[in-house]
Amino acid sequence: MPKTGLTAEQIKDRAIECTMERMRKFGYEKVRLSDIAKDLGVTHAALYAHFADKAALFDAVSERFIRDLDAKLERFCQPGARGTPLERITDWFVTLHKTKCEKVRCDPELYRAFNFLAVRQKVFVCQHLQSMDRQLMMLVKEAIDGGLLQGDAAEIVQLLFNATIGFHYPAMVVEYIDQDREPLLRAVLDALYRGLRDA
Amino acid sequence: MPKTGLTAEQIKDRAIECTMERMRKFGYEKVRLSDIAKDLGVTHAALYAHFADKAALFDAVSERFIRDLDAKLERFCQPGARGTPLERITDWFVTLHKTKCEKVRCDPELYRAFNFLAVRQKVFVCQHLQSMDRQLMMLVKEAIDGGLLQGDAAEIVQLLFNATIGFHYPAMVVEYIDQDREPLLRAVLDALYRGLRDA
DNA sequence: TTCCTTACATTTGGCAAGTTTTGTAAGATA
DNA sequence: TATCTTACAAAACTTGCCAAATGTAAGGAA
Numbered sequence: 221m222p223k224t225g226l227t228a229e230q231i232k233d234r235a236i237e238c239t240m241e242r243m244r245k246f247g248y249e250k251v252r253l254s255d256i257a258k259d260l261g262v263t264h265a266a267l268y269a270h271f272a273d274k275a276a277l278f279d280a281v282s283e284r285f286i287r288d289l290d291a292k293l294e295r296f297c298q299p300g301a302r303g304t305p306l307e308r309i310t311d312w313f314v315t316l317h318k319t320k321c322e323k324v325r326c327d328p329e330l331y332r333a334f335n336f337l338a339v340r341q342k343v344f345v346c347q348h349l350q351s352m353d354r355q356l357m358m359l360v361k362e363a364i365d366g367g368l369l370q371g372d373a374a375e376i377v378q379l380l381f382n383a384t385i386g387f388h389y390p391a392m393v394v395e396y397i398d399q400d401r402e403p404l405l406r407a408v409l410d411a412l413y414r415g416l417r418d419a
Numbered sequence: 420m421p422k423t424g425l426t427a428e429q430i431k432d433r434a435i436e437c438t439m440e441r442m443r444k445f446g447y448e449k450v451r452l453s454d455i456a457k458d459l460g461v462t463h464a465a466l467y468a469h470f471a472d473k474a475a476l477f478d479a480v481s482e483r484f485i486r487d488l489d490a491k492l493e494r495f496c497q498p499g500a501r502g503t504p505l506e507r508i509t510d511w512f513v514t515l516h517k518t519k520c521e522k523v524r525c526d527p528e529l530y531r532a533f534n535f536l537a538v539r540q541k542v543f544v545c546q547h548l549q550s551m552d553r554q555l556m557m558l559v560k561e562a563i564d565g566g567l568l569q570g571d572a573a574e575i576v577q578l579l580f581n582a583t584i585g586f587h588y589p590a591m592v593v594e595y596i597d598q599d600r601e602p603l604l605r606a607v608l609d610a611l612y613r614g615l616r617d618a
Numbered sequence: 619t620t621c622c623t624t625a626c627a628t629t630t631g632g633c634a635a636g637t638t639t640t641g642t643a644a645g646a647t648a
Numbered sequence: 649t650a651t652c653t654t655a656c657a658a659a660a661c662t663t664g665c666c667a668a669a670t671g672t673a674a675g676g677a678a
Binding site: 340379387389391 | 582583585591594600606610611612613614615
């Protein structure tokens, strides 16, 4: 029934892709709905059938990045994941850190948008935080069961997350993008593991 | 010789105080040199005998806060300071954290200015970073000498500072101002001490 | 029914004017 | 000599207007 010959999902996807492309090229301030619509071969009003408003379109771009990141991190929590629980926690944090660094370097405009657009307290961001919490909780519980860490799982998750926040907090990732902080991140985690082993 | 009857230092001090007062009342965007000058009973051009430019006046405000903070932290490094080296490191970090929280709550406009005005990489900020590094280094060395920590002092300082950066990084202090994170900060430090005791 | 268009209301952004504020130079006063 | 004033140049900040972009409603095509 759609006049464009594409399903609603396909149109949405293409709209998001066009938006990303224009954000990359011109910065998010200069992205116009009419341009996106033109790329898709529809009028700008048609976009409102798929997105509540312009902000929702931008959010969809951020959401895609966050979902990809979540999926990437999820792999370290799968039953088949290799390595000891502690190694997997380290891999999890290092991946979180490096993925954000990579995004800053390869997609600076997208990262800037993601950073700027009062993205905090949006639904998908809260979900991301919950998702990360759940993932870390799984890994930490495994470590506790294996006798590698001691204490309350939720508290340990809080502690690990906050002690490494400088390595994944958006503004700080940007600020220290020129430095290779991975070794420091690993050192922080190693010290914490030792300290939490016989708490 | 001055026509105002005040020494250069006094004029400077009063200028800084007036600036702070107006920043608090109206926000730093609305501070005008001509208003400051009027408060002091001189023309705006006279201010240029004391400050290189408007930014230098604003910097002086931030500098004052930072110097006070440095002095406060310095106390934990004095020979007469009470407590074990590790307790003093904890006090040092907790003071750093709480002082910034207090500033955010009591002087939000000043903190915002301090945060906004590309304050990074200014001379007095670098000095502050160096000063903190030196202070922490002293405390860590004492802890190492006392057998409470093991490893390279400079590396340990780096590690402690970065693992607690979420508790003193300006933007994050503001973001989490509603939460009492002091217990979490202490927990992070305790875990690190244990992990760095038998590195 | 879903997705789209046309037509229109509302909001935002950009530009040119005038005004204020910032910064500088030359000279006056203690 | 150090500090200040006057006078002026340069930069940044309003204001008002118009064009462009966003958002909405009513109705048309698959």
